[in-house]
Amino acid sequence: MPRCVTFLLFTACLLARPLAGQTQVSGVRDLSFGIVIAGVPATVAPGDPVKSGQFYLRYVTGGRARVRLTLPATLNRVGGGGTMPISFRNGDAFVLGTAPGSVPSSFNPGGLLNYRFTGSADANIYLGGRVTPAAATASGNYTAPVVLTATFF
Amino acid sequence: MIAPHAIYIDHRTRSTSITLYNPGATSVEIAIASIFAYPVTDSVGQLTLFTPDSLDASMPSAAGWIEAFPKRMLIAPLQRQTVRLLARPPQGLPDGEYWARLVVSAKGGAAPAGEADSDGISIGFNIEIRSILPLTYRKGALKTGLGVSDITSTTAGDSLMVSAKLTRQGTAAYIGTAKGTLLGPDGKAAASFEEPIAVYYEVEPTFALGTAALPAGPYRLRLEFLSERPDISPELLLRAPPLRDSVEVRLP
Amino acid sequence: MSNSMKYAVALAAAMSLTAVSAEAQSGNINAKATVLAPITIAQGAELDFGNVLPGVNKSVAAASGATAGRFDLTGVTGANVNVSFTLPANLASGANTLPIGSWDGCHNTIANQAGCTGFTPSAGTTSANFVAGALYVYVGGTVSPAGLQPAGLYQANVTLNAAYF
Incomplete structure (x- = not known):
């Protein structure tokens, strides 16, 4: 095979897939409601600097990603014995690039987010939500996973 | 609150x-x-x-x-x-x-x-x-436990009053739940109770089981003491082995 | 263009197209909360003697009076709670006093006086159970104004103590 053909194939491969290490998705901080009183709903705003959940995304400047969050409907009592509803609304999440002057963009965490990495190669996604424990909710620690899946283009 | x-x-x-x-x-x-x-x-x-x-x-x-x-x-x-x-x-x-x-x-x-x-x-x-x-x-490391003795029962109106002497063992108060089930001759539960208990030294609590609609006759009262409470996080409670006992009772 | 060259161009184009559905990655966090069971004690209704006339005793019955005071308590279903009161013998309006002849009380596991269990709130501690996670404590009493009782607002402190186990 001529060298130019090999070069063309190699270039195509580079275009086809992000390089290993070029993309990154990681959970940074749990969405933490802290102490909740049974019978009293509690809300965490996505802008809460301590309690909101946080994911970190890295790709390439100008690249695009489609982001989907897999959200729980209930939190489960550690050790069993109960569940507690958790819900998310439009505006309970926002994405913020790391470039100076980046502006947060709110979105519905229950839907898809199409994001373009503008001015920087990485961004953070912040997540809030609300829990509505019933008055009879058993005391204890409750937890459930939140998964962010990003497809990079 | x-x-x-x-x-x-x-x-x-x-x-x-x-x-x-x-x-x-x-x-x-x-x-x-x-x-x-x-x-x-x-x-x-x-x-x-x-x-x-x-x-x-x-x-x-x-x-x-x-x-x-x-x-x-x-x-x-x-x-x-x-x-x-x-x-x-x-x-x-x-x-x-x-x-x-x-x-x-x-x-x-x-x-x-x-x-x-x-x-x-x-x-x-x-x-x-x-x-x-x-x-x-x-x-420090603490232990708790419970001693159960002197289980008695008496009828009072439309209730069966059950009493037991509960003595704390170990080095810490026993915080848990008392459960009682009244079993009919067919072995099915006819009445029950479930109450939180706190035994710091010794207590002799009375528990009530509603017996209004139950026919007279022999029953078996099954008692159970567990070191767990739904209102307190499990990690805060000192664990002790469950205790079970049962006595024969007769409803008039 | 040679055949191999054409083949390579076609392959490169195809691979470039597949880049549109390139690579998916996931990251996890947890949503978490610590639930604590609360207890609640609130004044559900004020004890209201309404119009009081000099020389005329006025009573509000805890077990039946429409204007009896009510305290609403919540706790763990089945749990024991001790209720006691610190009650005044007199009401005061400046230097004037108005005697409280007696206090009475009753409690129920539903917010209804009918069928409530009577007790004497001034006599010490009353023990009750949260049969369904709630307890309603009703308080009434009798005030005994003198015949020449001066007009005015008469006040006194009432303290409810609720001990949980």
Whole structure:
């Protein structure tokens, strides 16, 4: 095979897939409601600097990603014995690039987010939500996973 | 609202917090103090607080060295306040469990007045509500257990009253749940009860099972004592093996 | 263009197109909360003696009076609670006093006086159970104004103590 053909194939491969290490998705901080009183709903705003959940995304400047969050409907009592509803609304999440002057963009965490990495190669996604424990909710620690899946283009 | 209603402090951290929430429409003035008391049972088997007139060295009191921050506060309607509880135990405190009762006093706004006009007599009360909650301070490895004896049952009206002497074992109070099931001749549950229990030294509680619709005859009463409570996080409770016992009873 | 060259160009184009559905990655966090069971004590209704006339005793029955005071308590279903009161013997309006002849009380596990269990709130501690996670404590009493009782707003402090176990 001529060298130019090999070069063309190699270039195509580079275009086809992000390089290993070029993309990154990681959970940074749990969405933490802290102490909740049974019978009293509690809300965490996505802008809460301590309690909101946080994911970190890295790709390439100008690249695009489609982001989907897999959200729980209930939190489960550690050790069993109960569940507690958790819900998310439009505006309970926002994405913020790391470039100076980046502006947060709110979105519905229950839907898809199409994001373009503008001015920087990485961004953070912040997540809030609300829990509505019933008055009879058993005391204890409750937890459930939140998964962010990003497809990079 | 006060949460939690059972407060635990570990010697390693020497602090915890409680959350107060005002669900009402007016501000509430709060004051926090601590006393030494522990539950005993009265002559009819109901739990009641025993508050010694004076403390001696043998009493595991933490009341003197638990401090609340803030001690006084005003909570606006629908607002919450976190109160930090700090323990300052004496130097050389031996391993063990130490007890206190947190007294959370709440006063509402101005005294309500009756409807009399200015020429009449009107009456108003200033209401203060004191919630008295168990506080437990633990140092070192502790164990708890329960001894059950003297199970008796008597019928009273449309209830079967069950009594048992419960004696704490180990080095810490037994906090758990008592469950009782009355089994009919067919082995099916005919009545039951489930009550939280707190055994600091020894108590002799009475439990009631409704027997109004049950036919006369022999039954088996099954009792179970578990070191778990739905209202207290499992990691805060000291575990002990479940205890089960059963006795024959006859309903008239 | 040679055949191999054409083949390579076609392959490169195809691979470039597949880049549109390139690579998916996931990251996890947890949503978490610590639930604490609260207790609640609130004044559900004020004890209201209404119009009081000099020289005429006025009573509000805890077990039946429409204007009886009510305290609403919540706790763990089945749990024991001790209720006691610190009650005044007199109401005061400046230097004037108005005697309280007696106090009475009753409690129920539903917010209804019918069928409530009576107790004497001034006599000490009353033990009750949260049968369904709630307890309603009703308070009434009798005030005994003198025949020449001066007009005015008479007030006194009432303290409810609730001990949980």
